[in-house]
Amino acid sequence: MHKVAVGTVDWNARREDFPILHEQAHGHPLIYFDSAATSQKPRPVIEALRNFYEHDNANVHRGLHTLSSRATEAYEKARQRVAEYIGAASADEIIFTRGTTESINLVAQAWGGKFIREENVILLTGMEHHSNVVPWQLLAERIGARLRFVPVLDDGTLDLDQLPSLLTPEVKLFAFTHISNSLGTINPVAELCAKAHAVGALTLVDAAQSAGHMPIDVRELGCDFLAFSGHKMCGPTGIGVLYGRAEVLDSMPPWHGGGEMIVSVALEKSTFKKAPHRFEAGTPNIAGAIGLAAAIDYIEHIGRPAIFEHDSQLARYAAERIKELPGIRVFGPKEERGALVGFVMEAAHPHDLTTFADQYGLAMRGGHHCNQPLMRRFGVSGTTRASFYFYNMMEEIDRMIEILHAAARFFK
Amino acid sequence: MEIEELYQEVILDHSRRPRNFGELPDAAVLVHGDNPACGDEIHLAVKFDPDGGLEDIKFTGHGCAISQASASLMTMKLKKKSREEVMGMLRAFHDLVTDETNDASKALGDLRVMQGVRKFPQRVKCAMLPWRAVEQALEQGAGEATVSTEPS
Numbered sequence A: 001m002h003k004v005a006v007g008t009v010d011w012n013a014r015r016e017d018f019p020i021l022h023e024q025a026h027g028h029p030l031i032y033f034d035s036a037a038t039s040q041k042p043r044p045v046i047e048a049l050r051n052f053y054e055h056d057n058a059n060v061h062r063g064l065h066t067l068s069s070r071a072t073e074a075y076e077k078a079r080q081r082v083a084e085y086i087g088a089a090s091a092d093e094i095i096f097t098r099g100t101t102e103s104i105n106l107v108a109q110a111w112g113g114k115f116i117r118e119e120n121v122i123l124l125t126g127m128e129h130h131s132n133v134v135p136w137q138l139l140a141e142r143i144g145a146r147l148r149f150v151p152v153l154d155d156g157t158l159d160l161d162q163l164p165s166l167l168t169p170e171v172k173l174f175a176f177t178h179i180s181n182s183l184g185t186i187n188p189v190a191e192l193c194a195k196a197h198a199v200g201a202l203t204l205v206d207a208a209q210s211a212g213h214m215p216i217d218v219r220e221l222g223c224d225f226l227a228f229s230g231h232k233m234c235g236p237t238g239i240g241v242l243y244g245r246a247e248v249l250d251s252m253p254p255w256h257g258g259g260e261m262i263v264s265v266a267l268e269k270s271t272f273k274k275a276p277h278r279f280e281a282g283t284p285n286i287a288g289a290i291g292l293a294a295a296i297d298y299i300e301h302i303g304r305p306a307i308f309e310h311d312s313q314l315a316r317y318a319a320e321r322i323k324e325l326p327g328i329r330v331f332g333p334k335e336e337r338g339a340l341v342g343f344v345m346e347a348a349h350p351h352d353l354t355t356f357a358d359q360y361g362l363a364m365r366g367g368h369h370c371n372q373p374l375m376r377r378f379g380v381s382g383t384t385r386a387s388f389y390f391y392n393m394m395e396e397i398d399r400m401i402e403i404l405h406a407a408a409r410f411f412k
Numbered sequence B: 001m002e003i004e005e006l007y008q009e010v011i012l013d014h015s016r017r018p019r020n021f022g023e024l025p026d027a028a029v030l031v032h033g034d035n036p037a038c039g040d041e042i043h044l045a046v047k048f049d050p051d052g053g054l055e056d057i058k059f060t061g062h063g064c065a066i067s068q069a070s071a072s073l074m075t076m077k078l079k080k081k082s083r084e085e086v087m088g089m090l091r092a093f094h095d096l097v098t099d100e101t102n103d104a105s106k107a108l109g110d111l112r113v114m115q116g117v118r119k120f121p122q123r124v125k126c127a128m129l130p131w132r133a134v135e136q137a138l139e140q141g142a143g144e145a146t147v148s149t150e151p152s
C-alpha cells in the first residue's frame, strides 16, 4: 500500500473533517475525484455559515444596529483574510465576486471597456477555460480589438518560444491560467508576468485551479489581476475573488450600478466609492465571504506546501497507474502537474466511462471541461478527468484503476 | 446491476459495429445533429420514397456508445417506414427513454433495449440525438440542416 508522507499532517483526520465523504453512491463508498469542478466542504466551513446565520446575520454597511455591525465586521475581516492569503498589499485590492467567471467579466467590462482600443490585442493561451475566453471575445467584438493565443505543445505546456512574436506592444493584457483544468499544466506565472510587463501589458491570472492547492503571493508573481473561486478551495459556492493592484483598480470605472457602491446619488448623476466597494453593487454574498474566510483558515492550518505536495503525489501516482490500462492516452506534462489527470480510453467514450465509474461510486468528470478549443487542439471531443484534493488517498486511486480495468473489459 | 441494464449487450454490439453506417450519395436530406454537452455527432442522410416514407437512411458520426447505438438501431427500425409510422415511433421512443411508468410499446421492437436510459437522465439527450435528426429531416424534406440538443 502506498502512503503519502508529507510533514506531520494527519491526512486521515483531515479526511474525517468532510462529512460528505461518508456518502455512498449506488451502494459503494463514494470516491470523489471531481474536486477540480468543485471541492467538498469541511465541517468548520459548514459551521461558519451556520454560525453566521444563527448569530450574526444582517445586511452590511447599512444598519446601525448590533447585528449589522457584527456582519459588516465579519465581512470586512474576510476581505482582510483573503488579502493576507494571497499576499495582497491591502484589503482594498480584494473585490468579492460570485467566482472566477464573474471576476474575469468584471475586468473585461470595467477595465477592458475603458482601456482596450480597436488597435489593441488581448493575449490568451490555447488552454484557457471558456470563462477566460468568452468575456474577451465579447469585449473584442464590441471594440474591434483582436485576440491572440499562445499555442499549447504536445506535452501540454505552453509554446513559450512563440512568446516574442505574440507578445508585441499592441498587447494590452495577457490573461492566462495558473493551472490548466484539463491538462494539469502549471504555468510559469512570474516569468509570464515579467515578459508581459516588459512590453507594457497588464496581466490577469486565472487561479481557479491553484488558489486552494498551492501558495500564492500576488506580489511575488507580479500579476495585476488574479481571479479565483471559493467553491474550489473548501469554500461555499457563489463567492469568489478578484484581486486587482490598487493603482489599476483606482483607474477603473464601476461595472454594476446599485446600492453599496455609491457615495451619493442625485437623479442625474452619482459619485462612486473607491475600490473595492465601487465594484460591489448591491447586497453581497456576506455568508459566502465569511465561509471563504473559514475555508482559508482551514487550508492555512494544514499548510499549502503540504497540500501541494500531497496532491502532486496523488496526481503523479494516478498518471503512472492509468498508463497501465489498455488503449490509453494520458494528457498533460510528465513531470510537474496539478492535482488532476485527463485521459481517454480507446474502448470507451468519456461519458460511457464516467457513467460506468459512477455505478461503482467513483465520481469523475467526462467531457470537454469548458475547454473546447483545447480539446480540438488535441483532436478529441472530450476526456475523462480524475481530480484530487488533500482528502483523497492513494487507496482510492488503486480502486479507480480496478474500476477502469473493469470498464476496459466491459466496453472492449 | 443497473449498468448492464443501460449497456445491454445489443447496445454495446451496435456501438462497436454500427449498422447503416456510411454515406448515402443520393440522399434527399442531410441533417447534422450535435450534442454540444457531450461532443456527440450524428450526420443522418435520408432518401424518401414517392409517398414521403423513408426509402433509405444512413448515418456517420462519433460519440458515446448510447448515441451511436441509438442511431444504429433507429436506422434499422425506420427503413421503409411511412411518415406517420416514423412520427409515432419517435413519440414512443421518447416515452420509452424518459417516462418511468411507460410500458414499452410493442411497436418499438428491438428499440426496447434502450429502456435503461430512463434511469440515467443525463444520457437521454445522447439517446434522442438521432431521433431529433430524423424529425428534422422529415420537417426539412430536402437539402441540409443542423439540429442540436442545446438549441441556441
Ligand SMILES: Cc1ncc(COP(=O)(O)O)c(C=O)c1O
Residues within 6 Å of the ligand: A036, A037, A098, A099, A100, A101, A102, A129, A131, A132, A177, A179, A180, A181, A206, A208, A209, A229, A370
Ligand atoms: C481554470 C478555470 N478557470 C475558471 C473556472 C470557472 O470557475 P467558476 O465556474 O467558479 O467561475 C474554472 C472552473 O470551472 C477553471 O477550472
